[in-house]
Amino acid sequence: MPVFYECQRCTACCRWPGQVRVTEVEIRRLAEFLGLDEFTFIQRYCRLAADRRGLVLEEKPDGSCVFLEGRDCRVQPVKPQQCRDFPNWWRFPGFEAQCRARPRPLDAETYLRAVAEATGRSLEEVKQRFSDPARAR
Ligand code: SF4
Numbered sequence: 001m002p003v004f005y006e007c008q009r010c011t012a013c014c015r016w017p018g019q020v021r022v023t024e025v026e027i028r029r030l031a032e033f034l035g036l037d038e039f040t041f042i043q044r045y046c047r048l049a050a051d052r053r054g055l056v057l058e059e060k061p062d063g064s065c066v067f068l069e070g071r072d073c074r075v076q077p078v079k080p081q082q083c084r085d086f087p088n089w090w091r092f093p094g095f096e097a098q099c100r101a102r103p104r105p106l107d108a109e110t111y112l113r114a115v116a117e118a119t120g121r122s123l124e125e126v127k128q129r130f131s132d133p134a135r136a137r
């Protein structure tokens, strides 16, 4: 039975060291959400990715994401896909030790719908990705 991880909004993943990549479309959406033009948004909130292949969100001096405010994401409705995708679309070995998401075994159809809703991806895309039940664990 596939296991869906239900986020508990502990914000640990907004504090880990690492990079949150942002695409051009996401930058446009984030800038609009904050009432900024794209240039100003990039100047204020982005930096070059370590591999120099695009932009990532800036971090605060303590390493947390520039958009983390207390226990809330300031840009929650338009947060980057990378954020929406964790931990059901991507995760790393041993992530459970740091992420409080609650594991919920679900039947296959409910699982696919839950992943689509959590990630904001289409049901078709989720079905394609997890068409092999062995990957949906
Ligand atoms: S954009 Fe929001 S969800 Fe993503 S890391 Fe920053 S605070 Fe967390």
Ligand code: SF4
Pocket (backbone or CB within 6 Å): 006, 007, 008, 009, 010, 011, 012, 013, 014, 086, 087, 098, 099, 100, 101, 102
């Ligand atoms: S995905 Fe995990 S680490 Fe991130 S906020 Fe949700 S429960 Fe916390």
